[in-house]
Amino acid sequence: MTDTMTAKVIAGLEGVRFGYPRRKPLFESLDYRIRSGGVVGLLGKNGAGKTTLLKLISGVLFAQAGQVTLFGDPAEQRRAATLARISYIPEQFEVPQIRLREYITVQAGYFPRFDRQMMERFLQRFEVPGNEYLSELSFGQQKKVLIAAALATGAELVILDEPTNGLDIPSKQIFRRMVAEAAGDNRTVIISTHQVKDVENLIDPIVVLDEGRIVLDATMEQITSGVAMRRFATEAEAEQAGALAVESYLGTAVALVPATAEGGEPLSGALDLELLFHGAVTRGAQLQAACGGVA
Amino acid sequence: MNRFIWALRHEIALHLRNLMVIAMAVAGSMMLFRMLPWIQSVQVFNVWSTFPAVTIITGVIITAGIFQELRSPGHRIELLLRPASVLEKVGAKLLVSTVLFWLLMTLAHLAVSVVAALLYRLAGGDAPLVGFFNEGYWLVMALETMPDFLPVQALFFFGAVYFRKNPAGRTMLSLVGWLSTYVVAGVVALRFIFAPYFPGDGRFGHRHIPGFEMGGDHGLQLDGQVWREIVPGIFQNPELLYNLLRISVVLVFWALAFLRFRETEG
Numbered sequence: 001m002t003d004t005m006t007a008k009v010i011a012g013l014e015g016v017r018f019g020y021p022r023r024k025p026l027f028e029s030l031d032y033r034i035r036s037g038g039v040v041g042l043l044g045k046n047g048a049g050k051t052t053l054l055k056l057i058s059g060v061l062f063a064q065a066g067q068v069t070l071f072g073d074p075a076e077q078r079r080a081a082t083l084a085r086i087s088y089i090p091e092q093f094e095v096p097q098i099r100l101r102e103y104i105t106v107q108a109g110y111f112p113r114f115d116r117q118m119m120e121r122f123l124q125r126f127e128v129p130g131n132e133y134l135s136e137l138s139f140g141q142q143k144k145v146l147i148a149a150a151l152a153t154g155a156e157l158v159i160l161d162e163p164t165n166g167l168d169i170p171s172k173q174i175f176r177r178m179v180a181e182a183a184g185d186n187r188t189v190i191i192s193t194h195q196v197k198d199v200e201n202l203i204d205p206i207v208v209l210d211e212g213r214i215v216l217d218a219t220m221e222q223i224t225s226g227v228a229m230r231r232f233a234t235e236a237e238a239e240q241a242g243a244l245a246v247e248s249y250l251g252t253a254v255a256l257v258p259a260t261a262e263g264g265e266p267l268s269g270a271l272d273l274e275l276l277f278h279g280a281v282t283r284g285a286q287l288q289a290a291c292g293g294v295a
Numbered sequence: 296m297n298r299f300i301w302a303l304r305h306e307i308a309l310h311l312r313n314l315m316v317i318a319m320a321v322a323g324s325m326m327l328f329r330m331l332p333w334i335q336s337v338q339v340f341n342v343w344s345t346f347p348a349v350t351i352i353t354g355v356i357i358t359a360g361i362f363q364e365l366r367s368p369g370h371r372i373e374l375l376l377r378p379a380s381v382l383e384k385v386g387a388k389l390l391v392s393t394v395l396f397w398l399l400m401t402l403a404h405l406a407v408s409v410v411a412a413l414l415y416r417l418a419g420g421d422a423p424l425v426g427f428f429n430e431g432y433w434l435v436m437a438l439e440t441m442p443d444f445l446p447v448q449a450l451f452f453f454g455a456v457y458f459r460k461n462p463a464g465r466t467m468l469s470l471v472g473w474l475s476t477y478v479v480a481g482v483v484a485l486r487f488i489f490a491p492y493f494p495g496d497g498r499f500g501h502r503h504i505p506g507f508e509m510g511g512d513h514g515l516q517l518d519g520q521v522w523r524e525i526v527p528g529i530f531q532n533p534e535l536l537y538n539l540l541r542i543s544v545v546l547v548f549w550a551l552a553f554l555r556f557r558e559t560e561g
Contacts, residue, residue: 096373
């Protein structure tokens with residue numbers, strides 16, 4: 001896979017200001033670039049602005065100041081050629097009142113690189129029934145159809161907002177496999193979620209949004225070389241070692257510390273994304289510095 | 296062009312079933328209504344005589360709901376990000392709410408005319424059946440409805456894009472408000488600016504224009520002389536003026552709908 005930090009920029013926000021009427025501005029001057037390739041994990045608390053950011057990137061919302069570009073064009077222009085390169089499944093969706101086969105046919109018409117075989121394969125894996133009216137499927141089934149279609153469109157940027165909401169446990173596993181299969185050097189998948197466990201081992205790079213700012217934007221390689229998980233006897237000991245985030249488990253403290261920190265017992269296994277997220281929102285600058293990512 | 300075909304196919308897939316049901320329900324209701332006198336005696340009736348009125352009324356309702364996607368957040372994003380240009384998306388909706396709707400209404404009326412004719416024969420009626428088909432001019436009637444339908448459709452088409460909630464009601468209210476403003480402005484202008492030109496009110500003096508009189512028991516009398524004196528000859532054909540007005544309303548409000556849709560956010 002292409003190095004995510006040197007790959008070409010496919011979407012960017014520069015000095016973006018945005019707020020909803022009669023509310024505090026969500027973004028004052030947001031800068032962010034999305035590079036080609038990889039599965040971007042966009043994490044943030046409820047109300048952090050993840051969905052708004054995705055809507056700005058796709059051109060559904062217009063920035064009040066600054067500029068949002070998508071494949072080189074201003075996103076708000078929503079040019080047909082640009083729209084054929086993106087696929088966006090919102091968290092709150094409603095399906096059209098048409099049959100599944102007709103839906104596939106229409107999608108295939110819009111997206112020149114639509115892969116029908118991939119679509120059929122994904123539907124089979126999700127066990128979505130034959131040719132029902134989409135509106136007659138359950139919420140979970142509807143979501144599976146939309147996810148399968150989004151990945152099969154061949155779009156270079158696939159945006160999935162809280163994709164695992166409403167999926168059962170086996171489907172979440174299938175979803176992870178499908179995304180891993182569909183993503184590539186020329187395709188970026190953005191997954192916005194606050195359920196980090198659902199996308200563990202899938203997302204790379206990781207982007208954390210908090211209080212209108214990107215507080216972490218780093219690849220897994222940068223993160224794993226910059227920080228480490230260690231077990232300490234107490235939280236105080238972990239803090240002394242420069243912990244970026246700590247959580248107590250059964251009388252011991254598990255901490256995320258800079259890789260250069262000393263003390264504690266190194267923990268093997270995957271990085272705890274919840275701890276990383278906690279570190280990003282409480283000590284974002286330190287974490288970003290440790291990871292050397294581009295915030 | 297290819298994208299437009301897909302946008303149109305998408306719209307047809309979304310609306311065809313509904314439009315067919317509505318067209319058949321409207322035409323069927325008209326037929327049943329016209330069959331009520333058969334309780335006393337079987338007679339020929341012409342379901343086409345109500346075609347213009349029901350087409351315009353039903354068309355307004357259909358048009359007001361043609362941008363239904365904009366009313367729900369989930370559908371709105373899908374519509375805004377559908378990979379077609381604004382012109383293609385709006386154009387597809389326009390064709391569905393005009394040509395396709397009209398076509399289905401015509402076919403539905405034709406179908407009920409055939410059914411009514413068959414029922415008439417089965418009930419023992421022996422008059423010529425051509426009466427059921429507007430004396431053979433059913434297609435002319437259907438075609439002549441379009442020029443009257445389109446200006447009304449254009450107003451509600453714009454309303455469907457502009458108003459997020461209850462577009463039919465709000466468009467209607469806006470039209471009433473708009474027309475009322477013109478009436479009030481007209482009355483004010485007549486009373487205070489043009490009053491001296493009308494006989495019957497001595498307060499402003501009298502400046503008589505031949506053929507243009509108001510007051511007394513005569514009300515407003517405009518015999519066309521004033522109009523002939525002040526406008527170029529080309530505009531003195533009322534039919535031409537009416538057609539120009541209709542075309543302008545259609546083009547202006549379709550253009551406004553396009554512009555409004557382009558600026559719509561999700």
